[in-house]
Amino acid sequence: MTDSHVLPLTAFATQLRLQQVDLTERWMKAVFHDAELTESDRLTYEQLADHIPNILDEICSVLENQDLDHVESAIERDARLHGKLRWKQGYRIDELVRELDLFRQMLTGAIVEFSEARPYFTRRHEERARHFIDEAVSFVTLTSIREVVNERDRKIDDYTGRLERANHELTLKQRLVGDLYESRMQITRSVVHDLRNFLNVFSMALQLISRAPSKVETALALANRQAADMKTLVDELVEYSVVLGDDSPLVLETFALRELFDELVISCESAIEAKGLRLLTAFDGALDVVVSNRLKLKQVALNLLTNAAKYTKAGQVELSMTAAEDDRWRLRVSDTGVGIGASDRERVFKEFERAADDDVPGAGLGLAIVKELCRVLEGEIRFDSQEGEGTIFEISFPMRLQAVDG
Structure with missing residues (x-):
């Protein structure tokens, strides 16, 4: 059965499938030579082609059924994957839009080529084909952009979370430094206070010995008690420093x-x-x-x-x-x-x-x-x-x- 005996849009979809490799390479050539698409120069054939062959096949199904809803979920899946991959490859949103617009132009050119060789493919058929292709490519573009934005937002959320955690850790460390400083000042005040008392008592004991030799034993007992207290203080300080430093x-x-x-x-x-x-x-x-x-x-x-x-x-x-x-x-x-x-x-x-x-x-x-x-x-x-x-x-x-x- 010749293509003139089937529905015109179905015949066009069949031709697109037959030319899938050629059309994909034609689109890739246009992308490589486009001055606005700088990231494409760094990609391999497989990286650039990505999900475009799948999307092209799904657009053929749209033309055959003359209904986008029939394959919307499949197109959405591949469009999301395409957007996510382009985000990872470093594409900007305007570059993503540009390459998909070239895809649209390539398919529009295929409509013209098909209609010129087939008289039964009228202007009304061209307009219908262009309508479904525009609708499908627009849907792919919107879905891909949305996925890029989602990926970007996830990245921003990740960076924001890291920044918040870093700020929290910094705050804790600043607080720790402040606590350590206060602890050092506290230990200094405590030791100075007890040393002053220690020296005062020793001074009193010496004065007592010099002024009242008969009270030597009382003075020595006072000095010995203060020395014992001072030893207790030093022992606690040493024990605490060992515990903290272990x-x-x-x-x-x-x-x-x-x-x-x-x-x-x-x-x-x-x-x-x-x-x-x-x-x-x-x-x-x-x-x-x-x-x-x-x-x-x-x-x-x-x-x-x-x-x-x-x-x-x-x-x-x-x-x-x-x-x-x-x-x-x-x-x-x-x-x-x-x-x-x-x-x-x-x-x-x-x-x-x-x-x-x-x-x-x-x-x-x-x-x-x-x-x-x-x-x-x-x-x-x-x-x-x-x-x-x-x-x-x-x-x-x-x-x-x-x-x-x-």
Whole structure:
């Protein structure tokens, strides 16, 4: 059957399919020689051709059915892929529009060639063919542009997100620098204050010796007490600096909690009883071995016990270890000391914070050390306190602490 016996637009679509390779190469030649399309010079044959053969085939279907809706979804899919690829290849929107306009011109030229060789293909058929080609290419152009804009917006959102994250990190680092500066100033003020007191007391002791030789023992006792307090201050500062500066991998070991508990009791019992206080102890027999860092756990417990003894003038200090839920165990240290006021609870773990009792030696770093060690050991801290009645600290630790990579 000759093409004159079929629908004219169907015959034209069949001819386009037969000439698909030739038409694609003709369009590519026009693109390569167009002065406005600079990005095309950097593309290979396959990169430039992209989805154009598929789109050409879908335009043939439009001509055959004389309806864009019939293949709209397929054209939209290929047009989106075309737009996304051109975006990745560095095309500007005006270049994308220009190359698709050349595609339109090439198809319009094919209409003229077809009609000149086939008298049955009338002017009305030409106009119909041109209408469907314009409609299809316009749809391809619009969809491709929309995809380019979407890709650009996604890129902008990505850059914006990165910028916001960078700004957030910068803000955090600036805040950290500010906190470090304030911490340095705080430690300077604290040390200077205690050094001044230390020197003042030593000066008083020397004056007392020079003016009243009979009170040498009193003066020496005063100087010795101040020296002991100063040693406590320096020991806390050294311990805190070691804790903060320890960036080595956490060493985990398996050990019996009962042994650590007995060691803590032996370490603290005499000092607590020397203040006239009672040390109450309780150990849960259900506890066996744990996997953690024994030395750091001991540091936590000793700091809590030392703090409890410091701020308790009468009564008792209690130490207990018990099993807890979710495969954890609990360390509990309580006292009948001065307690912590409601207004002081938020700052209790901050550096250089001490109770109002100036007679208590130290730099106020004990609980700051506990907080940092608990962060490393995955300890969860809870405390309750009543001013004038005492304080309870409870920390739950995992039975098997997992090593952290890196």
